[in-house]
Amino acid sequence: MWNTPEQTHKSLTNQMNKDRIEHLFHLYLDGSCTSAELDELKLGLMNPDNEADLNDSLDRIWDDMKQKEQADLSKERAKALFENIVSQPQKNKINLPIWKTMAAAAVLLITLSTALFFYFESNPEINHSAKSAVLSFPDAAPGGNKALLTLPGGEVINLSSDQEGLRVKGDQLIYADGSTVINGQHKKGLGIQNQLAQVTGYAEFRTPIGGKYEIILSDGTKVLLNANSKLRYPVQFSPKSRIVELEGEGYFEVSKSKEHPFIVRSRGQEVKVLGTEFNISSYDDNEAVKTTLLNGSVKLSRSIGKEGAGENIVLKPGQQSEWNLNRSGIRVREVDVTEVMDWKEGLFLFNDEPIKEIMKRVARWYDVEVVYAGNMDNIRFVGSYSRNKNLKNLLKNIELTGKVVFKVEFDSNGKERRIMVKANY
Structure with missing residues (x-):
């Protein structure tokens, strides 16, 4: 009895395991993959159920590759790994779909290492013989759970890196696991009072470069701060409204209250x-300043700028507003909210993103300084990379495109890191 195409697809994808993925991918890299094996690889890679095995296998393949083999991955070869396996048509921009879980990006982008693939336009002037300095520099660990809380009385609490967030509950500060904050530490079962008790004024919740942290305010609103960000909030909200101030980037889940906007x-x-x-x-x-709506509705207004002060805009889900002081009016456009919220889900997603914008995000998360040499205007990338992984592998993958090379400087203690990005033309 002949199987239907759907049954064949299910059979092939179910039998795909780590060893099989590695075997087929090695055959593909060697150029000895038959059409049947290519079909099997393609079906397996496009099955989200294989995503975890795929990532492990590709990481191991990458680690096994010698430096010369990595250098031999020319731009044409790298592009072929994406276009030929997944049969994506060549185009200047890849529209990343909205994944239910962000990890699915690894399946679609067909990465060579740690959920990262870079797509770029052909450029005959790229110098593929340029020597990489990435492999020789000390690696930089990713950011993590880091934050400071300054209470109205001036006390500064260095919050525990073992925790992901805290909650303002009455006159107490409580970590996500239920332990009470005591000078940045956490001890269960203690209900001590702190400077939040019967105090008016503002507290300041701040993440450093390389930090992220969540806070649940007294009204139940959740705020997750990205690296190098600050939230200033009143210890006690007024009876009429709840007003906070943000610097940097924050994700908000606002507790509903019609009487208290x-x-x-x-x-x-x-x-x-x-x-x-x-x-x-x-x-x-x-x-x-970019504001992106995921659910519900928000009303925006601006009070300063050359023109448009007092302008009001109402956003719908999936829309993003954008404005700055040097341009009149607020611009609104439809966006893929998955790309906007990549940082919240532990990823970097780059969709035709300029190298300078990419490196801004890298600098904030890995606590490095970035400088440039050469014209970066037309250097853009598409890719996906885990924010939980170290810096070296990210830079190594970017260099494989042949568009840029990196020079990294550290002091004797491995600090004060400086990355020079040089256009490879």
């Missing part, structure tokens, strides 16, 4: 909500 102020912009999910990116080194 929640307002976020950032760089001359004001976002007013009743209860919803949204993200604001308001870094000083970015020209634009």
Whole structure:
């Protein structure tokens, strides 16, 4: 009895395991993969159920490859690994779909190492013989759970890196696991009072470069801060409204209260909500303030700028507003919210993103300084990389495209890291 195409697909994908993936991928890299084996590999790679095995296998393949073999991956070869296996048509931009889970990016992008693939346009002037300095520098660990909390009385608490977040509960600060904050440590079963008791004024919740942390405010609103960000909030919200101030980037899940609107102020912009999910990116080194709505609705207004002060915009889910002080009006566009929220899910997603924007994100997360040599205007990448992995492998993968090379400098203690990005033309 002949199998239907659906039955054949199910049979092939179910039998795909780590060893089989590695075997077929090695055959493909060697150029000895038959058409049947290529079909099997293609079906397996496009099956989300194989995503975990795929990542492990490709990591192991990458580690086994000698440096010369990696260097031999020319731009044509790297592009073929993506286009030929997945049969994606060649185009200048890849539209990344919205994945239910962010890890599925690894399946679609067909990476060579740790969920990373870079797609780029052909350029005959790229110098593929340029020597890489990446393999010789000390690696940099990724960022993690780091934050400081400054109470109204001036006490600064260095929050525990073993925790992912804390909650303001009455006159107590409680970590996510239920333990009470005591000078940045956590001890269960203790209900001590702190400076939040019967105090008015503002507290400041801040993440350093290379840090992220969540806080649940007294009204139940969740705020997750990205690296190098700050949230200023009142210890006690007023009876009429809930107003906070943001610098950097934060994701908000606002507790609903029709009688008490929640307002976020950032760089001359004001976002007013009743209860919803949204993200604001308001870094000083970015020209634009970007507000992205995931659910519900928000009303934006701006009070400063050349023109458009007092302008009001209502966003719908999937829309992003963008404005800066040097341009009149607020621009609104449809976006893939998965790309916007990559940091929350532990990923970097790059969709035709300029190298300078990529390196801004890298600098904030890995705590490095970045400088440039050469023209970077037309250097863009598409890719996916885990924020939980070290820096060296990310730079190594970017270099494989042949578009840039990196020079990395450390002091004797491995600190004060500086990365020079040089256009490889």
